[in-house]
Amino acid sequence: MKHYPKIWFLRHGQTEWNKAYRLQGQLDSPLTAQGIADAERQAELIRPVLSQSPDIFVSPLGRTVQTAEIALAGAAYRLDERLMEIHAGVWQGRLRTEILAERPDWPGGQPTALEIYETAQGGEGLNAFQARIRSFLEDLTGPSVVVAHGLWGQVMRAEVRGLDMAQAGHLSNDQGCVYMLESGQETLLQAAV
Template structure:
């Protein structure tokens, strides 16, 4: 795997469905008050970074990421990038884990993590296609870049850069309100 440019990765702030444990996937939701506060925390962390050389900023087209970017990037210009959208979770979108377990017990019995669950969704994107989409975007980056996207997108991104297998990616934390700095195959978290 080749080296990638330095990346500052921001997960969007909390939404109502994050708080309820519902699968969002590519469905649209707004930030909660806590999510807005998390984006403001990211703005504090990002201010010195954006004041230096003003790296390009790419943002998921989904509203929760757009709202986060509008706050966290402090008015800095950004470009909407469709490949930053969260994994499409098919028939699981909008459901809780308990609802999925009741309707799809065979899938629920074999998956343990959110990444595995979302990628196992009937009519969903699946892991291989999702991984390919994340890797494809990474390969197109030519300079240090800020990315604002989603939790599972970030797990795969961080896993690729740090050389992790799928199960290791799936075990990564998905914090909101922080900034993940990825460079030279390592991760640092700004809080």
């Protein structure tokens, strides 16, 4: 297992398409009122971390930039295209129920989101996605805050923790929290409700 610097990972807040179970991939939809509240909770959690002046990286997609503007409370950050969500090919913008209806062959009928995205026609595929994430991780030089996406976070967290990629799609994928990764271990930081 490779050793990476300490990472605080924030998934973007809930979006209109998250709420509708519509695949976003590298398309975009705005945060819902719940998504704004998610980012506000993250702001509370990440405030003490920001005082340590970590490197901060954000996906350039609109939902992550919108989350970062709220959660990071004006802290400077760098956009990095390697943080964009996995591309879902022809399925981007489609409802999950429509895709599942077209694929009765899926074992158990309940694939993980990562399994859906991985098999999308014209999509990026898991190998290329994982290589992009590894490239980003290998460039980290110190403690870092990362604002990105759900599937991106699952694959990155599995990589940092030394888990098999088959386990990545089964990791939690919460919004409104911060995943802290250090020395191959993960701690979930949540705001008091």
